[in-house]
Amino acid sequence: MAAGVATWLPFARAAAVGWLPLAKKPIPKPPSDKRPRGDEILVVNVSGRRFQTWQNTLDRYPDTLLGSSEKEFFYDEDSQEYFFDRDPEIFRHVLNFYRTGHLHYPRHECIQAFDEELSFYGIIPELIGDCCLEEYRDRKKENAERLAEDEEAESATDLSLPPDSTVRQRLWRAFENPHTSTVALVFYYVTGFFIAVSVIANVVETIPCQPPPGRKRQQPCGDRFPLAFSCMDTACVLIFTGEYLLRLFAAPSRCRFLRSVMSIIDVVAILPYYIGLVMPENEDVSGAFVTLRVFRVFRIFKFSRHSQGLRILGYTLKSCASELGFLLFSLTMAIIIFATVMFYAEKGTRSTNFTSIPAAFWYTIVTMTTLGYGDMVPSTIAGKIFGSICSLSGVLVIALPVPVIVSNFSRIYHQNQRADKRRAQQKVRLARIRLAKSTTTNAFLHFKRNGGLQDLGSAAHALAVRNCSTFEQQHHHLLHCLEKTTVSGGVGLELGGGVGGSGGAGGLCGGRWGVGAGGLEREAGSQDSWVHSLSPSTSPSRSSLNAKAHENMMLHYDGLDLAAALTSIPTPPSNTPESRPPSPRALPNSSLPAPYLPHRMVKISSL
C-alpha cells in the first residue's frame, strides 16, 4: 500500500459508521486488536549511529524489513535496540522514506551500493520519488551499459581458441584480430599497403605528365604509361579479390557477411575492373564505363578496417541519422524559400544569372554555407537584402544540429577509448587476480609441506600452525578432508608450474604475499625454474632461505626493479642446495653466472 495509507485506515473504518443505518445485513464483528495501542520510540542502531523513531512510523510499510517482524531477528536484548551492520549514510534515506513516504536517491552514492541496501531493507526501487527517479534510472542504465561493455571486452579478448578449431575458424580469427598471429599481421599490413598503392595510382594517373618526345600536348600519366598503370590495377584487384574470397570462406555466417558494410565496400571496389574486362570496346558503353571507374575511389573506404577513427566516424554518422535528416530537411526548406525569393527579386534585371529557380538554388546553397563564390550575385536592392538574410539564416540553420552530432561523436569516441584502455589493462588485471587466487591454494600446499598435516604435537605442526589464522586452519582442514576422501596412496594436491610457484618462496600462509606478489606477474614466464630450484630444499635450510628470499622479494618487487630482480633470481636447478643460500646474500654484486643471465633477459623481454 502507498505512503501513509496505514495512517488513514482508522479514519476510513470510523467513517464506516455512515453505512450502518443503510445496511441490509448485519455488520460483521471487527478483528480483535491484541497489540497495545500505545506508541513507543524504537532505537535502531546502524553501525554505531543511533536512529530513533516511533513504532508507527516503521509500521507504515508492513512489507519491508523494518515494518514487519523480520526486524526482530536484529533485536539486541542487552542494549534493547535493533542493530544493523550496514551503511548508516544510506540508512538515513531509508528511514526518511518511512517518515515522509518519499524515497530519495543521493547522487553521490554508488548506484550499486544503494541498490543493495534497498534490497536488504526490502524496499523496491520503484518507490523512489519522482524527484530522484530519473537520476536513479540514468545512473543505473549507465552502470549496466558499462558492465555489459566490460563483459563484452572480456569475452572479446578471450582469444584462446578451442584446440580443435577448424581452418575456417582460425582464418576468421586471423582476419578479425590481426594481432593474434604474425601471419595475420603481415597480411593486414600487406592489404593496407596495396589499398594505399591502388588509391595513389588512381590519383597519379590523372596528373599531366611530360609528353613523350615527338608530341606536343601534355597527357595525363595514365595515358602515357597505360601498361604500368593497368598492371598495378590488376595486381591490386587480384589481391583484393583474393582477400574477399578468403573472408567469404572463413566467415561463420556467410549471409551476414555478405550483407555487412565492409563486404559491400570490397565488392564495389573490385567490381568496376571486372565489368571493364567483360565490356566490349565500343563507344556507347565506354562512357558508362568511365563512370564506373569512379567507383574505384571506394577502395579508400577499405581503410576503415585499418583505422578505428574512421569506423567511429561512420558509426557516429549512422547514429546521428535523425539529426542529419533534420539538418537536410530544414536546409532544403530554406533553400527553396530563398531561391524563390531571389529569383523573383532579380527577375527584372537584364542579363541576370538568376535564370530560373533551380539556378537560384546554387546561389542559395553557396550563400547559406557562407562560401560565397561570387559567380552569382544579386544586383537589385531587394535581392541584396534577401541575400543577406539568406546568409544569416544559413549560419543559424547549420549551427543548430551540429553540436548534437559532435556530442554523439564525443560520447562514442570516449566509449571506445575506455574500451581500449580496459582491454590493455585486462591482461595485467586478470594476471593479478589469478595470482591472488593461487596464493590461497598454495597456502594449503605449503601448510602441508611444512608438516601441518602431521600429528598434533609435532614441532613442524606447531610451527606451521602458529602463523595461520583460525579461518585458514579450518580451510586447510577442509582441503585435507577432501584429499582423504578422494585420493588415496599418499598422492595429494601438489604444486603446479607457472604462477603457482610465486608462493613457493616462503612457507608462510597465503595472505602475506598479496602485497609483494603484485610485481610477480612480470616474472610469469620465469616462474617454472624458480619453483624447481626451491622445491628440493630440505627443512632445516628452508627457514633461512625463506627468510632471505622473503626479504629479497619485499626489497625488490615492491620497487619493480627489473635489474635487481634479475640478480635475485636463484641459480638454475643444476646448482646444489648448499650453494644456494649464498646467492641471495650476494645480491649487491651481480654474481650470477654469465651464461645464465642472457637467457633470463631474453625470456623477460618477450613478455
Added chain:
Amino acid sequence: MYVCFLFFGSDYISIEGSTITLEQDSVEDEMEIATVRHRPEALELLEAQSKFTKKELQILYRGFKNECPSGIVNEETFKEIYSQFFPQGDSTTYAHFLFNAFDTDHNGSVSFEDFIMGLSILLRGTVQEKLNWAFNLYDINKDGYITKEEMLDIMKAIYDMMGKCTYPVLKEDTPRQHVETFFQKMDKNKDGVVTIDEFIESCQKDENIMRSMQLFENVI
C-alpha cells in the same frame, strides 16, 4: 510570519489565538498550497472537547501532520486517500459527501479539529450522536430532511464504491430498490422525507443497527 507577508505581497496573515487565516489574492492562488498553515488548538483544549485521551490525540496528530504537513486536508487529497481503500470501484462521490460531513464549518478544507471532532463522535460518541452524524451525512443540503433524491445519490455513491466486479452482478435499479426499502422503514408518516426524529426513532427500534453501532469503538 511577517517575512511571509512581505514576501508574498498581497497575502494577509494575522495571528489570532492559535489559528492563522489567509486571505488570498486571485493572482497568488497558486501559492495557496505553500503558504496556508494551520495550527490546531492546544492539546488540553482538544482533549476537553473530544473524548480522546492525550496519548491518542498525540498519535492521531502525528499521523495527520505527517500526511498533511500544512495541517489541512482538501477535498482532492480526501478523495485520493479514500480511493486507495476502495480500489475496485469509484469512491469519489462518496468521498465528496463524507468530506462535506467532516467539514463542519464548510470552508472547503478539513482541519485537525474537524477531523478530531468527527472521529470523536464516530468512535467515542453515544448512539444518539452517531445517528445524528449519519443523518447529517445523508442530508446533503443540510436542510434537516432526507429526500428520496438525496438518499438515492448517497446510495448510488455507495454502490459505485463496490465497483463492477460483484457477484452476483448488481442490477441497475438495485440502489433505487434499496432506497425504497429504506424509506419504507424510516418514513413513518409517509410524507416522502425523513426527518431527524423519524430517523433516530426507526434506528433505535432496529436491533441490528444498534448492535453494529458498538462495533467500531476500538478502531483507534
